[in-house]
Amino acid sequence: MKKLFMLSLALSLPFAVFAGQINIVASSTDIADIMKAVAGDKANVECLMKGTQDPHSVEPRPSMVVKVRNADIMAVVGMDLDMWANSVIEASRNSKVSKGGAGYLDMSEGIDKLDVPEGKIDARLGDVHIYGNPHYQLDPKNGIIMADEALKKLVEFDPADEKYFRANHDAFVKKLGDGIGRWNKMMEPLKGKKLAASHSCLLYFFNAFGIKQAGYIESKPGIPPSPSEVIALEKKIKDDGVKAVLVDQFFDMSEPEKISADTGAKTVVISTCVDGLKGTEDYIKLFDYDVKTVLDAVK
Amino acid sequence: MKTKPLYLFILLFLFASGVFADDALTGGAKVGPIALPDISLIGNIIGDWNQDTNRVTFGMDELEMVVAGYIYPQVKADAVLSMSQSGLEIEEAYADFLSLFDVLSLKAGKMKIEFGKINILHSHVWPYADTPLIINNFLAGSLSENGASIGIVLPLPIFVKSETGLYNVEPGVSGGTGTLQLAQELYTERLSASFDPTDDSDLEIGASGAVSKGSDYPSSRDDVELAGADLTLKMWPVNYSRFLLQAEAMYMKREQTQTGGLLDDIERWGTYVYAGYTFNKFVDLGARYDWSEDAVAQLTKESKISAIFTYRMSEATFARLQYGYTPENKSNEVLLQFVYGLGPHTHPLQ
Numbered sequence: 065m066k067k068l069f070m071l072s073l074a075l076s077l078p079f080a081v082f083a084g085q086i087n088i089v090a091s092s093t094d095i096a097d098i099m100k101a102v103a104g105d106k107a108n109v110e111c112l113m114k115g116t117q118d119p120h121s122v123e124p125r126p127s128m129v130v131k132v133r134n135a136d137i138m139a140v141v142g143m144d145l146d147m148w149a150n151s152v153i154e155a156s157r158n159s160k161v162s163k164g165g166a167g168y169l170d171m172s173e174g175i176d177k178l179d180v181p182e183g184k185i186d187a188r189l190g191d192v193h194i195y196g197n198p199h200y201q202l203d204p205k206n207g208i209i210m211a212d213e214a215l216k217k218l219v220e221f222d223p224a225d226e227k228y229f230r231a232n233h234d235a236f237v238k239k240l241g242d243g244i245g246r247w248n249k250m251m252e253p254l255k256g257k258k259l260a261a262s263h264s265c266l267l268y269f270f271n272a273f274g275i276k277q278a279g280y281i282e283s284k285p286g287i288p289p290s291p292s293e294v295i296a297l298e299k300k301i302k303d304d305g306v307k308a309v310l311v312d313q314f315f316d317m318s319e320p321e322k323i324s325a326d327t328g329a330k331t332v333v334i335s336t337c338v339d340g341l342k343g344t345e346d347y348i349k350l351f352d353y354d355v356k357t358v359l360d361a362v363k
Numbered sequence: 364m365k366t367k368p369l370y371l372f373i374l375l376f377l378f379a380s381g382v383f384a385d386d387a388l389t390g391g392a393k394v395g396p397i398a399l400p401d402i403s404l405i406g407n408i409i410g411d412w413n414q415d416t417n418r419v420t421f422g423m424d425e426l427e428m429v430v431a432g433y434i435y436p437q438v439k440a441d442a443v444l445s446m447s448q449s450g451l452e453i454e455e456a457y458a459d460f461l462s463l464f465d466v467l468s469l470k471a472g473k474m475k476i477e478f479g480k481i482n483i484l485h486s487h488v489w490p491y492a493d494t495p496l497i498i499n500n501f502l503a504g505s506l507s508e509n510g511a512s513i514g515i516v517l518p519l520p521i522f523v524k525s526e527t528g529l530y531n532v533e534p535g536v537s538g539g540t541g542t543l544q545l546a547q548e549l550y551t552e553r554l555s556a557s558f559d560p561t562d563d564s565d566l567e568i569g570a571s572g573a574v575s576k577g578s579d580y581p582s583s584r585d586d587v588e589l590a591g592a593d594l595t596l597k598m599w600p601v602n603y604s605r606f607l608l609q610a611e612a613m614y615m616k617r618e619q620t621q622t623g624g625l626l627d628d629i630e631r632w633g634t635y636v637y638a639g640y641t642f643n644k645f646v647d648l649g650a651r652y653d654w655s656e657d658a659v660a661q662l663t664k665e666s667k668i669s670a671i672f673t674y675r676m677s678e679a680t681f682a683r684l685q686y687g688y689t690p691e692n693k694s695n696e697v698l699l700q701f702v703y704g705l706g707p708h709t710h711p712l713q
Contacts (some may be wrong), residue, residue, distance in 0.1 A: 114562075116602055118602060118603065121678065123597075123599075123605070124712045125712075126524075126558075126712065127521075127522060127557065127558065127559045127565065129712065130519075130521065130522050133518075151712050154439075154461055155516070156516070157461055157465065157466065157468055157516060159436070159461070162461075187677070187705075191677060191678070287677075314602050314603070316643065
């Protein structure tokens with residue numbers, strides 16, 4: 065009987081550790097970081113993916129189900145980017161965090177979405193997201209909207225701690241606002257200039273800093289470029305005097321390196337999410353790193 | 364099976380979907396909420412050259428139409444219609460109560476049965492083009508029956524799931540010579556546990572059991588017991604790369620009445636081991652070893668060695684080349700597979 069009691073105690077220990085805290089699960093590292101900033105020590109925040117993983121193609125794992133089963137709040141990127149999280153939520157049988165449940169938080173709700181397709185969409189266009197480009201976290205102003213969404217959900221869940229959450233939110237927004245001012249100033253020389261990129265996931269980043277896109281290596285999302293598409297991009301890079309090709313941390317480097325060699329434009333790897341590269345451990349550091357890396361490349 | 368009403372149903376459904384979908388797509392995502400189920404088509408084209416028969420076949424092996432959606436909060440309905448050269452079949456059609464009393468799930472209708480690791484998965488998501496020998500011999504190629512199953516994910520720090528099912532078997536609908544054909548009721552249980560040995564790996568161990576009657580019942584006694592054990596190890600060393608090791612073993616015990624009332628126990632075994640590596644977003648290489656006894660009184664043993672190359676064009680579309688060698692017959696086989704998906708796709712927990 066004593067052994068049975070000890071076994072029960074051991075099995076329940078992982079749940080007891082965080083007793084009294086809100087269990088938050090985020091599908092992406094950016095969301096996890098913002099949720100941590102706003103929730104502070106009132107919550108235990110876990111993330112389903114790593115910053116080094118491509119958010120389009122994360123493979124659902126049973127261990128994710130265990131995390132989501134115990135969640136009070138499940139925060140997702142939405143816009144069909146993290147569709148894999150839906151099967152984890154379903155498998156968890158946790159109705160409060162499934163879509164429509166009180167604990168479900170779609171961070172894209174208040175975002176001004178870019179590249180929302182119109183007309184008939186099919187695979188000829190590549191892997192197009194029907195609700196628009198879902199990489200909105202790469203505009204730091206959207207970080208403020210995400211923090212607002214986080215605050216709203218946390219207050220709904222725990223109104224007694226509203227003051228605490230609001231103070232955390234305001235501090236985060238202040239820090240991010242300072243960052244936005246700093247990054248805008250630093251990126252001023254690039255305003256109106258053209259840069260190329262690996263993939264349309266950098267659209268919000270370009271938009272945030274007034275950079276014009278000279279073209280994408282993957283002109284159709286998710287589809288490797290044909291030789292003629294590469295030639296056309298190389299011509300555009302040369303004609304427009306593009307100094308750099310920005311590449312997200314998941315992208316295969318062979319094509320960008322070839323384009324660099326052919327055109328003289330530098331290949332720059334930047335992180336598209338928190339913890340995607342060393343030096344991007346939180347949402348503010350992500351932009352500190354990316355802005356500095358881009359500026360160093362075009363000097 | 365009466366196929367005419369089903370054809371009419373599909374035509375009507377596609378027509379209705381087309382009408383609404385066209386409206387929806389004309390305005391892109393800006394038309395606002397759309398209350399339609401998810402409808403998708405999955406085509407599985409297979410070319411096969413087999414030295415034994417010295418024949419080449421090529422064509423649509425199976426076309427699946429999947430209709431899925433929520434019918435109530437926490438209740439889903441799924442239907443999978445399968446069209447192949449053998450006709451039209453409702454492969455699955457069930458209601459899935461995702462959260463009963465917050466801990467249980469219940470599926471009722473016709474469904475793929477949770478026995479072993481890969482029977483529950485549709486063949487186009489397997490990492491090979493053919494069916495492993497034990498699935499052919501002990502599960503007649505695919506065990507999909509009418510019934511109900513109840514599942515629970517146990518409240519433990521690791522993922523432990525139990526799925527218990529009761530089904531009515533439609534006898535003799537699939538499988539070939541040497542395969543086990545079930546009859547009457549089928550009771551199943553699968554218990555699986557999964558944990559992460561490291562941050563970048565995942566290990567699942569499963570055990571399955573089933574009790575039913577064989578196809579000789581009720582004219583004679585034909586009690587069937589099936590047991591299975593499976594292991595799946597996944598490792599993700601770098602982004603887009605994955606190592607997969609999967610093994611299953613099955614055991615069958617069949618007690619049959621012979622003329623004169625004597626009992627003859629048949630005991631059979633089989634296994635397969637698959638190992639594969641995904642190099643990047645596009646290329647997979649794998650190999651599988653099969654060994655299995657058949658499931659009938661006349662004992663034969665068969666093995667097979669396969670090498671598989673897959674090129675993925677997108678998440679739902681790929682081309683595959685597979686070479687197989689059967690040592691017993693010293694025969695070679697080459698399979699060419701092309702799978703495509705139209706419409707929304709899921710990322711199932713596998």
